[in-house]
Amino acid sequence: MNILEHNGSAWNHQVESGNEWTKPVTADTVERARRGEWEIILTPTRPVPSGWFPDLKDSNVLCLASGGGQQGPVLAAAGAKVTVFDYSDKQLAQDRYAAERDGLQLTTVQGNMADLSCFADASFDFIVHPVSNVFAENILPVWKEAARVLKTGGTLIAGFMNPLVYIFDVEAEEQGQFVVKHSIPYADITDLSQERLERQIREHTPLEFGHSLEDQIQGQIEAGLVITGFYEDHFGGKSSLDPYINTFIATKSVKMKA
Template identity: 30%
Template sequence: MTEEVKEWWELTARWFQDDIDLDVGVNWTGMSADNDLRLLLDVAGKDVLELGCGGGQCSVALAERGANVTGIDLSTEQLAFARDLSDERDTDVAFRQGDVTDLGMFDDDSFDVAFNAYVFQWVEDLAACFREAHRVLRSGGRFVFSMPHPVYGLADPESHEIEESYFDTGRQVTPQDDLDVDMVTYRHSVADVHNALVGAGFRVERMLEPGSADPDDYEEGPWGEHRPELLAKLPSTLIFEGRAA
């Protein structure tokens, strides 16, 4: 991750956590822990790594399920929130500061499971991240993650008309009127993600696009970015399951 991404999170972590107010759980869709989907299966006794743990809601949830959890994040502010949450819930999670594209602090074959929810839009070099995830996973280890679906953000939330190109991948800058630092994210096509996984040595076992055609099945996000009528037309979340060879 770049320094500008880190700077963004150091400035906004507390505001973000207050506004999003996530429940403890694995928030695959980025909106609520209700849609857990049980993708990680039984993690009791497993060594689990969360890549980009943010406020720790997912890490704490898995620790409560009996996993031995390590969470890594770029932001000291996010990690401070995560440690406070872990203390409040009386869980034992090892939180470490670091970049998901360089997991040199961990030995090869250290974990049974690696995962994250809604992190990889902040990562420019997915290939490096996936190679590192594969390295620290034991043979047969599972890698599960969700991210914003690249098609959802292309449509205008009011008109539903496509306003951006799916092929305009890479660095995306969203100006912030009330901050000195703009929000920088990275758009990856579905093919980019899939091919980076295969190139890192993973066997892709499943890809999911959770959603419903009924607008009543959705609620708006905390900042109005999740529009029920649009969510009923386009997937907002992309999930991959892979296994280390």
């Protein structure tokens, strides 16, 4: 099956269903951002440290696989020239809705996060990539393309999943039992039972991939980026693993040379 098409359609369905990651920020949040009072998240609960951001005024910012009206409108209100890039047209519509509602200048582009050929080399000063490469079959092209379109000295901030979450049997975990079943890298498309996979497809659930930490971190380094920041986060009590380990990771990386 075409994973890209399925996940794009599934996220359109998530918008229609009111998934929390598809709801635009409020007009009040945008107004406060205009006053310099703002923050964004890459992971479920922990705000990105303020020191990870450059001076946003007139900076060219790419919100990569970041539709939903959550990061883009805030950064635009803070003074950045924002482009939101996503494969789900309805997620992008959420950004346009917030921009029209609040009088923001913001561009949306539909496409695959692993193919940024619509952008020239060194187009952006800053890239924001929240937890979304979990929906990409291969993340190495994502890092390479992000590095290519980033200016020398520019910054990429990214959130992603600790692959540990994918080693457990899904159905057993839903019953509160941790049964180690899968290896990493993981893919719903190959590791779920046929019955479970068909159910996820039928219910328009996005299909996920558990990438290795080597691909997530060394992948950025091999793309020409230098890791300069790191933190962890949890799922806000929504994961059975929350009492034991933080399952989300965020990194800050800088492109040191062309």
